[in-house]
Amino acid sequence: MTLSTPSPYLPPATQPVRGVVWAIHLGLPLLGLWLLLAQPQLNIMWEHNSSHFWLILLVAGLNVALGMLISEASRRRQDARLFLVSMVFLSSAGFFFLHGLATPKIILPTGSLGFDIGQQVGLSIASLFAFASAFPLGEKAAQVVLRSQHLVRGVLVGFMILWGLASLIPGLTPLSRPPLLTPVDWLAIGSLPGLALYLAASVMMFLLHRRRPSAMLISLITAYALLAESMVAGMSQLNWHLSWWEWHILLTFAFVFVAYSAYLQFRREGSSAGLFDSVALSATVRRIQRDYDAALEELVEHVRRGEPLAATRMSGKFRLNEGQAAVLDRAGRALAEERELSERLAALVEVSAQTRIGLPETELLATALESVRQAYGDVRIGLVSEGKAQIGSREYEFTGTTPIRRDSLVAYPLTVKNHLAGVLEVPLGRTGQDEALAATLAGQLSISLENARLYQELDTLFRQYMSPDVAQALLADPTQAALGGELKELTALFADLKGFTTFSERVTPGEIVEMLNRYHTAAVPCILDNGGTIVQFVGDALLALFNAPATQGDHAAAACRAALAMQQAAAEVAEEAAWTKGDVEWPTFRVGVNTGPALVGNIGSPRLRGFNAMGDCVNVAARLQALAEPGTVVIGATTRKQLGAGATVRPLGKLSLKGKEEPVEAYVLTALT
Numbered sequence: 054m055t056l057s058t059p060s061p062y063l064p065p066a067t068q069p070v071r072g073v074v075w076a077i078h079l080g081l082p083l084l085g086l087w088l089l090l091a092q093p094q095l096n097i098m099w100e101h102n103s104s105h106f107w108l109i110l111l112v113a114g115l116n117v118a119l120g121m122l123i124s125e126a127s128r129r130r131q132d133a134r135l136f137l138v139s140m141v142f143l144s145s146a147g148f149f150f151l152h153g154l155a156t157p158k159i160i161l162p163t164g165s166l167g168f169d170i171g172q173q174v175g176l177s178i179a180s181l182f183a184f185a186s187a188f189p190l191g192e193k194a195a196q197v198v199l200r201s202q203h204l205v206r207g208v209l210v211g212f213m214i215l216w217g218l219a220s221l222i223p224g225l226t227p228l229s230r231p232p233l234l235t236p237v238d239w240l241a242i243g244s245l246p247g248l249a250l251y252l253a254a255s256v257m258m259f260l261l262h263r264r265r266p267s268a269m270l271i272s273l274i275t276a277y278a279l280l281a282e283s284m285v286a287g288m289s290q291l292n293w294h295l296s297w298w299e300w301h302i303l304l305t306f307a308f309v310f311v312a313y314s315a316y317l318q319f320r321r322e323g324s325s326a327g328l329f330d331s332v333a334l335s336a337t338v339r340r341i342q343r344d345y346d347a348a349l350e351e352l353v354e355h356v357r358r359g360e361p362l363a364a365t366r367m368s369g370k371f372r373l374n375e376g377q378a379a380v381l382d383r384a385g386r387a388l389a390e391e392r393e394l395s396e397r398l399a400a401l402v403e404v405s406a407q408t409r410i411g412l413p414e415t416e417l418l419a420t421a422l423e424s425v426r427q428a429y430g431d432v433r434i435g436l437v438s439e440g441k442a443q444i445g446s447r448e449y450e451f452t453g454t455t456p457i458r459r460d461s462l463v464a465y466p467l468t469v470k471n472h473l474a475g476v477l478e479v480p481l482g483r484t485g486q487d488e489a490l491a492a493t494l495a496g497q498l499s500i501s502l503e504n505a506r507l508y509q510e511l512d513t514l515f516r517q518y519m520s521p522d523v524a525q526a527l528l529a530d531p532t533q534a535a536l537g538g539e540l541k542e543l544t545a546l547f548a549d550l551k552g553f554t555t556f557s558e559r560v561t562p563g564e565i566v567e568m569l570n571r572y573h574t575a576a577v578p579c580i581l582d583n584g585g586t587i588v589q590f591v592g593d594a595l596l597a598l599f600n601a602p603a604t605q606g607d608h609a610a611a612a613c614r615a616a617l618a619m620q621q622a623a624a625e626v627a628e629e630a631a632w633t634k635g636d637v638e639w640p641t642f643r644v645g646v647n648t649g650p651a652l653v654g655n656i657g658s659p660r661l662r663g664f665n666a667m668g669d670c671v672n673v674a675a676r677l678q679a680l681a682e683p684g685t686v687v688i689g690a691t692t693r694k695q696l697g698a699g700a701t702v703r704p705l706g707k708l709s710l711k712g713k714e715e716p717v718e719a720y721v722l723t724a725l726t
Contacts, residue, residue: 109153116146133195137186148175177247187257251281267331272314279307400428465495538654544612545674549594550640575622609695645678647689676710
């Protein structure tokens with residue numbers, strides 16, 4: 054089965070059938086003109102001066118009204134093209150009117166030369182405006198046209214007045230002489246440039262219509278084509294014959310066609326404000342669109358604030374009638390509701406995204422409220438305290454998940470593990486969707502609150518039994534708890550208490566635990582503050598890793614700083630103990646630090662595992678610690694090399710360590726800058 058490809062869109066006037074019909078309608082007048090000129094017996098003469106005079110007055114008046122209407126649209130939109138189009142109709146109408154005034158036996162007994170050639174001159178002038186109106190004017194050219202519009206109108210009116218005087222006052226100029234008895238070639242030749250300009254204007258307007266389909270543009274294209282045909286018909290110069298009357302009819306049709314299209318659009322839209330917007334320049338169309346967009350945004354804001362007659366306030370700005378204002382009001386309300394729906398859905402998504410590991414519930418709720426209030430209004434949350442769910446003086450007792458309505462508020466329960474944990478107050482909405490979204494918000498906040506408390510419990514529990522880095526990694530990605538490991542360079546810190554056995558023999562078990570807790574309480578912050586990870590406590594000993602699992606660029610220096618800080622903290626603990634428990638000497642830390650590769654990962658069984666490190670690097674750190682004097686830090690050669698010139702050390706030479714065939718070079722670290 055094959056799917057047919059949809060045919061490209063063609064505007065109505067360019068669809069094949071309609072295009073052919075349109076071309077036939079434009080071609081028939083020319084065919085009729087040819088027939089009249091080719092068959093002189095058909096081109097009969099009909100001279101009726103009064104009919105000619107009143108027909109021209111009526112059509113010219115209609116055309117002037119149409120030109121003024123387009124001119125007003127040009128002034129309101131500040132559009133150069135509309136001004137030029139209005140001049141097409143005003144100039145052709147003006148000379149058509151002068152042609153009517155020169156009708157024989159109305160003002161002049163025999164007419165005049167101006168009567169014969171006036172309309173061809175007027176159509177030639179109008180063709181200049183038609184060509185300019187179809188030309189794609191840039192912003193600078195359009196501004197020049199708009200700045201010159203009063204001058205152009207004044208020159209045109211002045212020229213028409215002079216032409217009228219020269220044509221109507223007997224003996225004043227050659228234009229007031231009697232009409233020509235025979236056709237002249239110069240009049241036909243002089244009409245050719247205007248004819249070419251009309252044809253070029255029609256083609257350019259048609260190309261514009263292809264980009265911006267519009268019935269008014271089609272009307273204008275047709276009018277330009279009819280004006281061109283009227284010039285062709287006027288070249289015959291056979292006064293009062295049917296071929297002569299034909300250009301009068303074509304000229305009338307050109308005016309009536311545009312006027313009728315404007316009337317139909319007025320009937321359809323109910324307003325004259327935007328009749329000719331489709332003809333305007335692209336920059337004007339974009340500006341109009343921006344104005345409409347801004348007005349619609351303003352309308353939506355009025356509607357969202359609940360202001361009455363929001364559309365009516367905008368109708369004056371855009372000259373809308375009552376029906377259009379009502380449609381605009383409904384559109385504004387629909388758009389406002391859609392905007393609110395989108396914002397509330399976005400707020401729900403943001404609330405769900407704010408449930409992060411380690412974020413306290415108070416901070417979570419404050420952050421959620423900040424984003425939710427922009428979409429839902431004055432939302433408030435109260436957590437259960439002393440068994441009561443209340444916000445301010447308002448206390449709530451819920452039956453299941455049923456919301457409670459009070460005045461202009463709806464309260465929803467917030468639950469954690471099916472137990473009431475708080476209350477959410479939301480202002481009453483305008484639609485049924487608002488309540489559904491508010492209920493969804495309450496459910497999302499309940500989930501966020503439950504997750505925040507769960508994460509807090511897990512985080513607290515994990516941090517008490519393992520390093521924060523390991524706990525954070527496991528909470529974020531539980532798959533990291535899988536058995537296995539990787540080879541990684543790290544620095545191992547091994548420490549234990551020298552004299553622990555002797556101390557244990559002289560004190561009670563409770564005092565042993567007290568001593569260990571005090572030492573570890575002092576030592577653990579030194580390791581964690583330097584980015585280390587404590588992987589195990591074994592009696593009086595501890596093992597810490599640097600650069601695992603969290604990556605550190607200066608892990609050797611960080612481990613050494615932690616070791617020196619541990620010794621200083623342990624010395625303070627021992628000094629304090631000497632004052633309070635002077636009868637028994639407390640043990641003293643000795644620390645070994647070594648850098649090298651080790652296997653790092655989760656070691657154990659599927660049922661019980663732990664994060665640890667294995668390898669020669671760790672073993673050497675343990676051996677260096679065993680050889681260290683109480684209160685000192687002994688480091689390996691690799692660690693010493695990575696510390697650089699900032700370390701103060703005392704060489705111990707090459708030491709023989711248990712389990713190592715080759716001697717190991719070691720140093721006592723005394724200071725690090």
